[in-house]
Amino acid sequence: MTAPHSRDKDASDKRSxxxxxxxxxxxxxxxxxxxxxxxxxxxxxxxxxPESRLMLEGVLRMADLTAGDVMVAAPRMDLINxxxxxDESMHQVIDTAHSRFPVYENERDNIVGILLAKDLLxxxxxxxxxxxxxxxxPVFVPESKGLNDLLREFRNTRNHMALVVDEFGRIAGLITxxxxxxxxxxxxxxxxxxxxxxGDIFALADRTYRVSGDTSVERVAEAxxxxxxxxxxxxASADNKFDTIGGLIAHAMxxxxxxxxxxxxxDLRFEVLHTKAGAVKWFKVYPAPAKTEAS
Numbered sequence: 001m002t003a004p005h006s007r008d009k010d011a012s013d014k015r016s017x018x019x020x021x022x023x024x025x026x027x028x029x030x031x032x033x034x035x036x037x038x039x040x041x042x043x044x045x046x047x048x049x050p051e052s053r054l055m056l057e058g059v060l061r062m063a064d065l066t067a068g069d070v071m072v073a074a075p076r077m078d079l080i081n082x083x084x085x086x087d088e089s090m091h092q093v094i095d096t097a098h099s100r101f102p103v104y105e106n107e108r109d110n111i112v113g114i115l116l117a118k119d120l121l122x123x124x125x126x127x128x129x130x131x132x133x134x135x136x137x138p139v140f141v142p143e144s145k146g147l148n149d150l151l152r153e154f155r156n157t158r159n160h161m162a163l164v165v166d167e168f169g170r171i172a173g174l175i176t177x178x179x180x181x182x183x184x185x186x187x188x189x190x191x192x193x194x195x196x197x198x199g200d201i202f203a204l205a206d207r208t209y210r211v212s213g214d215t216s217v218e219r220v221a222e223a224x225x226x227x228x229x230x231x232x233x234x235x236a237s238a239d240n241k242f243d244t245i246g247g248l249i250a251h252a253m254x255x256x257x258x259x260x261x262x263x264x265x266x267d268l269r270f271e272v273l274h275t276k277a278g279a280v281k282w283f284k285v286y287p288a289p290a291k292t293e294a295s
Contacts (some may be wrong), residue, residue: 150162201220271283
């Protein structure tokens with residue numbers, strides 16, 4: 001007589017005898033490499049689409065990544081000084097276009113809270129308010145924290161940003177929920193982003209040009225028919241070679257450029273239009289005023 005639980009098990013298993021036999025003969029993947037191969041085969045057989053395969057592969061890769069692997073490094077973080085005036089803070093919010101900012105006091109490693117950009121509107125309506133009263137508690141995570149665990153923590157606590165600390169307790173960088181999700185779905189584009197095939201140098205109606213910060217120095221030099229050379233502070237700097245125009249300008253300025261700042265190279269002026277994650281996304285390029293007046 002067949003045991004009741006055995007009949008229940010058979011009833012719950014909807015697979016046919018032949019399906020179970022095939023699975024016994026050809027078991028599922030036993031390693032990550034085999035699973036990736038299975039995903040590739042599934043795409044080839046049109047079981048899943050290419051975007052689905054990339055997302056599933058991203059989920060698998062994320063298991064090996066930590067906060068330290070994808071964070072924005074501390075020197076590239078956009079911070080707000082607790083003692084800054086409302087106008088200064090508003091200008092920084094507008095220039096960087098971020099929605100959240102770590103706030104520090106005295107030194108950059110001393111993070112006292114997280115400010116939501118929208119909360120600055122409360123200060124505009126009620127200037128008597130103290131900025132400290134608007135700060136949210138900062139969340140600190142170690143560099144070694146896995147992205148899977150971090151994503152779960154973001155979801156459970158409803159936080160969208162965490163500060164990453166090194167083994168000595170110093171601020172190593174910051175990471176947002178967008179940084180984590182991009183490991184699965186790829187770059188999350190905003191209104192300033194362009195498709196890869198859309199080009200990197202655009203002529204504008206006012207006879208200026210918009211140039212991507214990732215554009216190679218050689219391509220910019222060729223497009224504008226000029227040698228892009230900047231004065232070097234020392235012999236060691238002179239040996240540095242920069243692949244992108246954004247890297248060249250940032251090094252020449254000595255800091256990560258902010259929106260509205262500009263730098264002249266030969267007869268060209270590079271004005272920062274947009275930054276993201278501590279790097280210049282777009283420059284506006286036009287003849288340097290001094291050169292124009294001289295001519």
